[in-house]
Amino acid sequence: MAADTKETITVQLHELTAWELTQKLQQREISAVEAVEACFDRIAAVEDRVKAYLCLTRDQALQQAREVDARRASGEALPATAGVPIAYKDLLCTDGVPTTCASRILANFVPPYDATVVERCSQAGLPMVGKANMDEFAMGSSTENSAFQITANPWDLERVPGGSSGGSAAAVAAGEAFWALGTDTGGSIRQPASLCNLVGMKPTYGRVSRYGVVAYASSLDQVGPLTRDVRDCALLLGLIAGRDQRDSTSAAVPVPDYTEVLGRDVTGLRAGIVRELLYGEGIESDVREAVEAAIKTLDSLGMACEEVSLPHSEYSLPCYYIIAPAECSSNLARYDGVRYGHRTERETTSVYDMFAKTREEGFGDEVKLRIIKGTYVLSAGYYDAYYRKALQVRTLIKRDFEQAFERFDLLICPTSPSVAFRIGEKADDPLAMKLADICTLPINLAGIPAMSVPCGFSGGLPIGMQLMGKPFDEPTLLQVAYAYEQSCDWHRRRPAL
């Protein structure tokens, strides 16, 4: 009987949102230790099929949970969400816990410090479940570029969860964590959120500290939440946002209480529907129809929705694929096999030879290709034609958004042009893979915030709607996303695993 009872409680627990779990923790209906155990029970049941994690930290999570329970029992005032277990993408440095970036070159790397976002979550009492799989160095849109394993989409195990934060998304969707942090350089939080029926946000560039985040493209990278609903997104963003002295690009802009706007009336808010990204080539008809239906719902809630054009959005793809590899080739120059990471065991004749062999062995094909592309566009004779040109086009893309935001409070389009594709389907077609990010790339180039919200299904696979806002106007996105969410139940659906 006892075993049956525990089974019932566990099944209920792992499906809760983080804020629902928070209420149960605060009311002492369950303990933080039980919440952690619910995650690990679920992991025991599904992880061999989902493969979301590269490393599990059960002992550490239980230790953190016991501390939360003891502090709560003693009557200490704790942060509201203390005790809610979290997963971290494996490029967020975790003191004493391996951080591999899903790359052979960092396979044995154990950071000597926490990333600021990890530190803030730990201080808020969130137990760490483990480190989630990803595309190597966050380069990819399917998590197939991991050097270690392929993660499956919990909604269809033969399909990708999206990427590069695919492990984080799959873990939350499968009930193996209550929420997760990912990073987004060109869509790496929003696209997997869309493909896994989650809420995912890329905050404004500078909203969240990048200290301790393994760098890919520094002018585009940003950390953000992957959660089961909008309220969870608001709560987690509130924990990680804010100025950090250790990241000079983190902005000294006050952090509001992001939950305050939830439930606020959206009547009169103006939404621009991005013509090129809803009706453009490559957007699947089911995706378009689901987003159109969501827009009708927003209309019925009193919002004023009308079309807008972002004429330079078609140049986002070539612009991004010059700028991101250029920055990557510079950032990844640090992997030389001297201070940390893999070093070749082959005989070497010079220090150059050691660097070159180490890097050849340590990096995967996609990473090598992006380093070479980036080095090429920055090399003498090509810098002006490619890199400088791309930075000018970036200005034009950014201006499109600025002009649109003179008329609108937020913009709307699909998050991903398609639902989750089959594992291997696009692996040999790099351009097709890159098109997966066509709706999300412009946002990183412009530095603005954007989030993906579940808005329907096609053939049992989730569809996401993307909301884009003015710099540091995450509250309006959350307000509209919440209003929409209250009028539907897409986010309440869970995959049958």
Added chain:
Amino acid sequence: MPDVTLDDVRHVCRLARLDLSTSEMERVRGELNRIMAHFHELQALDTEGVPTTSHAIPMSNVYREDIPGVSLPVEKVIQNAPDSVEGFFRTSLFVEE
């Protein structure tokens, strides 16, 4: 723009400190030519007089008080080194005898 040649790839690999085999370089050459053709779309766009954007959110230099902080202990810094000796990183010989 002319096609990327194998010599171009060899040169860029050397700059990027990547020791690729000739067959890998051939693969990369094909990929580069494919993607570069895509990049040429940008050339059609008139950007005369358009300023560059390297960071989307404008920021000026950020300063803090120059107060010495606590650094990581040497043993923690050195713990990930593939090879170290007495608190130093050890690498291949790079000054010719």
